[in-house]
Amino acid sequence: MYTVRSYVRPESLNEAITELRSGKHNRVVGGGVFLKMQHRAIGKLISLDGLGLDQITETEDSVHIGGAVSLREIETNPIILEHFPALSYAVSQIVGVQMRNLAQIGASVFSRYGFSDIIPCLVATGAKVKLAHAGEFSVEAFLTMDRDWDILYEIIIPKGVTLSYDNLRQTNGDFSSLNLAIGKSSDQVRIVYGARPMGAFLAEQASAAAGQGKTLEQVTQLVKQEVPFGTNLRASAKYRRHLAGVLLEHLWEAE
């Protein structure tokens, strides 16, 4: 449980980022699901409710998701279902509906959880994030940046990418033991593993080989050579390496 000295509800993004950066104990609150599990003395708790960030919109060439959109909205939104049904499916795997009604996409991506089901999908599509202080970055670049006090206020996913996703969980509601997202556009393939148990990893050599029309066996071999897998309570590195081929075969056949 956390304690809060004051609660603020800014009416502009500028005001929100100024409030956040005015003290190192300040925090933004999304759905509050993860914050609630931490023991923390928060100075100012900053709500994003007044900023209109709870919308999903589209332009001719991209889908825009506000940082305060709930996971449940992503799962059920017609724009997402039309362009990225695999993202809706990936989100539907997370815990249960009550939790997904609360948890928000901005928090989910900004927190860079290694177990994320969402981040591999975004990397596979070549999505970008917009940060109030640091600016705009590809999700891939964002994952390598130092952590800083910032607000993720928008995610932009380019259209024209066919996304597929699969995962293995020991039980419903658990974290993935491994997940895989593949994005295919007219000029490239992006193969991304998550919950390795480390964070999302873009398998560049395997992706290039898949783009050049190499066989499943050749691409699987490259995946096993280049993607680092680790061991935790859910699975060993050896099992994950094996599973990487199984998930790839599932998605390969599904396409």
Ligand SMILES: Cc1cc2nc3c(=O)[nH]c(=O)nc-3n(C[C@H](O)[C@H](O)[C@H](O)COP(=O)(O)OP(=O)(O)OC[C@H]3O[C@@H](n4cnc5c(N)ncnc54)[C@H](O)[C@@H]3O)c2cc1C
């Ligand atoms: C029990 C449990 C199981 C889970 N299982 C999975 C899973 O299997 N797969 C998966 O992908 N995810 C999983 N999650 C993570 C979940 O999907 C959410 O990502 C998580 O709850 C954070 O969302 P929230 O809105 O509750 O964030 P909060 O608790 O409100 O915030 C979390 C952190 O993000 C910061 N923050 C909030 N909003 C923003 C923003 N817009 N910009 C910058 N920083 C921000 C907060 O200051 C805080 O540090 C799980 C979470 C829980 C609690």
